[in-house]
Structures are given as C-alpha cells and as structure tokens.
Amino acid sequence: MIADLPYEPLLEILGVFVGAMSGALAAVRKQFDVFGILVLGWAAGLGGGMLRDVLIGAVPPVGISDWRLVVTAVVGALTMYFFHPRLERARRVIVVLDAGALAVFTVVGTIKGLELGTTAIAAVLVGVMTGVGGGVLRDLLTGEVPVVLHHRQLYAVPALLGATLTVFLWERDALDGATITGAVLLIFVLRVLALRFRLTVPGPWRGFPPS
Helix, strand or coil: CHHHCCCHHHHHHHHHHHHHHHHHHHHHHCCCCHHHHHHHHHHHHHHHHHHHHHHHCCCCCHHHHCHHHHHHHHHHHHHHHHHHHHHCCCHHHHHHHHHHHHHHHHHHHHHHHHHCCCCHHHHHHHHHHHHHHHHHHHHHHCCCCCHHHHCCECCHHHHHHHHHHHHHHHHCCCCCHHHHHHHHHHHHHHHHHHHHCCCECCCCCCCCCCC
C-alpha cells in the first residue's frame, strides 16, 4: 500500500507544489493581486485532493487539515509570484508542471480510494477526479471553461489510463515504488505527447455526410 512507501508524502507534496505553481501562474496572467495568487495556488494545488476526500468521506479534507500540504501550496504560489517573469516565458516549464501534477494526483488519489475499500471502478473515478480537480477549480476561478471539458485535449484520458493501470497493479499485489513510478510516468508522458502532437478527442458529431 502507498502508506508503506517511505516517499509517499514526498510524492503528494510534489504534486501540491507543482499544482500550486500552475494555479499561481494562471492568476498572474489574469493580473490577480498577491492574495488572489495565493488563493488560486491553494485551490489548484489542493482542490483535487479536497474533492477526493469529500467523495470518499475523509473529512475534514486535506486542503484544510494537513498543514504541511497547505504550506507547500503557499510556497509554490509564492515561488511563482516572485519568479513568474522568468518562468512565464518558459511555456514548456508550465506544461511540464501541469502534466506532472495531473500524473501525481491521479495515482495518489486512486490508491487512497483503494485503501479505503472502494470498488475498482470507483477508485478509477476518484483518481481521475483527483487529477483533474485542481485544474478545473483553477479554470473556474479565472473565468475560463475548464480545459478538461472544452479544448478537446487528451487531459482526462491519460489520467483514466493511469488510474486503471494503478487499480490493475493493486489487485495483483504488484504495487510498489517502481510500479507507482511507472503509472505516474505513463500519465505524464501521454499528456505531454498529446500536447506535442496536438492529439484530441472527438468533438460533436456532425451527422452523416449528404449522399
């Protein structure tokens, strides 16, 4: 189980940090003040985990109960606040941050669902919602349609595949440090490749062409 892995807290801290940086950058681009940047960093870094905890009944949610993660989100947001002129120009850095947060949150969320005894399907759904939740909250708070719903990008699909792989490994008692890392890398690589090659999901069906 993930609780038995010594680096598990570091894995979640890493996800919160990069998620908070992504949220803070979105706030900077919208010209938010420092308070708004901190709020959006907190929401993006911890929103997915809070959604997960509410869904599985683990209350109070991690976004207000774990001071380490709250501090991590604040540090991530402040990092972007002070260094955004340099980081904002490096768009690839932000893409990597967002993909990394998606990957880490999805796998951690899936395993936490499994640890609490949810079914395999429920664990996959919890994992996906954990992965995309912070990004959805970030987009809503900045007045944008969430990327996962609007831009037809392969955003939820990599999370779905990674969560499914995590459940598969769990049920075969094959989940350890190496396989967890593999699941995280699967999501991360698929997300980056989707952006690199502009892979999309189908849009609205337009009907059959006229005969």
